Amino acid sequence: MKAIVISEKQLLASQVRQVLGGSSGWSVSWAANIADAKASIDNQTLVILDYEQDPVVATATLKRVQEVQRFNDAPILLVGSKAVEPGLKEAVARGANGYVCRPLEGDSLRAKAEELTKPVGAKTKLDVRLINPFIGAAIEVMKTTVQMEIRRKEIFLKKNYRMFGDISGVMGLSGQASGSVVISMPGPLACLLVGKMLGEEPAAEVNDSVRDGIGELINQISGHAKATLAGSEYHFMLSLPVVISGRGHEIAHRTGAPCIVVVFDAGKEEFAIQVSLSPE
Amino acid sequence: MGNEGLDIGNLESLEKSLGAVFERKDLRFLVVDDSGTMRRIIAKALKDIGADTVVEAGDGMEALLKLQSAGKIDVILTDWNMPKMNGLEFLKSVKGNAAFKDIPVIMVTTEAEKASVLEAIKAGARNYVAKPFTPDVLKAKVEQTLGIAK
Numbered sequence: 001m002k003a004i005v006i007s008e009k010q011l012l013a014s015q016v017r018q019v020l021g022g023s024s025g026w027s028v029s030w031a032a033n034i035a036d037a038k039a040s041i042d043n044q045t046l047v048i049l050d051y052e053q054d055p056v057v058a059t060a061t062l063k064r065v066q067e068v069q070r071f072n073d074a075p076i077l078l079v080g081s082k083a084v085e086p087g088l089k090e091a092v093a094r095g096a097n098g099y100v101c102r103p104l105e106g107d108s109l110r111a112k113a114e115e116l117t118k119p120v121g122a123k124t125k126l127d128v129r130l131i132n133p134f135i136g137a138a139i140e141v142m143k144t145t146v147q148m149e150i151r152r153k154e155i156f157l158k159k160n161y162r163m164f165g166d167i168s169g170v171m172g173l174s175g176q177a178s179g180s181v182v183i184s185m186p187g188p189l190a191c192l193l194v195g196k197m198l199g200e201e202p203a204a205e206v207n208d209s210v211r212d213g214i215g216e217l218i219n220q221i222s223g224h225a226k227a228t229l230a231g232s233e234y235h236f237m238l239s240l241p242v243v244i245s246g247r248g249h250e251i252a253h254r255t256g257a258p259c260i261v262v263v264f265d266a267g268k269e270e271f272a273i274q275v276s277l278s279p280e
Numbered sequence: 281m282g283n284e285g286l287d288i289g290n291l292e293s294l295e296k297s298l299g300a301v302f303e304r305k306d307l308r309f310l311v312v313d314d315s316g317t318m319r320r321i322i323a324k325a326l327k328d329i330g331a332d333t334v335v336e337a338g339d340g341m342e343a344l345l346k347l348q349s350a351g352k353i354d355v356i357l358t359d360w361n362m363p364k365m366n367g368l369e370f371l372k373s374v375k376g377n378a379a380f381k382d383i384p385v386i387m388v389t390t391e392a393e394k395a396s397v398l399e400a401i402k403a404g405a406r407n408y409v410a411k412p413f414t415p416d417v418l419k420a421k422v423e424q425t426l427g428i429a430k
């Protein structure tokens with residue numbers, strides 16, 4: 001378990017290290033600002049952000065932390081004094097995952113860190129029988145429909161339901177198993193993929209045609225995986241794709257189902273497939 | 281051989297082959313898919329094999345209306361998962377209508393499991409293309425359906 005503390009002063013990092021280090025087994029690093037944190041933020045389990053700042057700066061900082069994390073959305077825990085508590089609550093509404101107040105108490109910090117880093121859903125184990133058909137489907141659909149070779153990168157259990165792409169295609173799944181599968185990516189990549197599907201120049205920005213193409217991609221990926229899962233406990237029926245765009249949008253999943261994220265390399269960019277499915 | 285050597289039998293076969301060329305030039309398709317992107321991809325492939333007209337519809341309901349108004353249609357290509365009326369229901373409507381029941385229908389769908397293919401064939405589908413497909417596969421299936429396979 002790794003935590004990064006983003007704070008102008010090193011003091012907060014030392015305090016956190018005292019609580020979470022040692023027998024609690026966390027390794028805690030310190031970054032003075034987002035720019036310093038950026039390089040190592042991808043493999044963190046938890047981001048602890050000093051929120052003792054001017055509200056405008058604090059809001060902007062939180063947004064930057066969410067942006068630089070991309071798909072690997074480690075939960076964000078804020079630290080601030082009682083005096084800034086209304087601001088902390090507001091930040092939680094905007095996507096931070098929790099806060100603790102100064103003076104720091106070891107027990108509550110430890111409890112909060114554990115609570116936030118527990119994967120969502122009942123199961124905490126990754127079922128390869130479920131995820132492999134989706135990985136295979138994504139690779140096959142990208143190769144055939146988009147004519148692009150992609151490469152699987154990391155795979156992890158998600159800790160919240162936020163998506164970090166600018167655009168997501170969502171397919172609701174029902175029947176013997178139910179849940180959803182989502183494809184999420186940055187806008188320029190969506191424009192490129194749909195351009196390649198049509199054999200045309202990519203659109204300058206996400207428009208209706210790009211949204212339509214992303215909807216069809218998740219449709220094809222879900223259908224391909226469905227055929228592979230026929231006869232298993234995960235067999236499902238397809239609904240119709242829904243496309244959501246806008247930065248930092250949140251997608252609700254079936255509660256209780258674990259949420260698996262697979263990140264893929266597509267040329268110079270990345271996209272993610274998020275599968276949340278459980279047998280009835 | 282000069283002109284005077286042409287006999288009536290040769291003329292007939294010449295007319296026939298000219299007719300086939302003409303027929304092929306006047307190919308009219310109905311493409312049904314809720315994704316405009318897919319309709320464009322399919323239409324492009326059809327134009328490559330000589331489609332003259334590609335009529336598009338976004339769901340089964342719209343497709344039935346288009347069938348009434350579009351005139352002669354040689355082949356229907358339809359998706360399965362669509363709003364309002366899905367492809368299987370649309371296929372059954374087409375096969376249940378005396379005016380349209382002879383138009384060959386090709387399912388072009390992400391529903392790729394055996395059970396789905398069987399269900400569609402039983403309902404009267406002539407051919408089946410599973411998504412994702414390459415344009416070449418689609419073209420081959422359409423030519424096969426039209427009986428103009430090379």
Ligand SMILES: [Mg+2]
Binds near residue numbers: 219315359360362
């Ligand atoms: Mg469809």
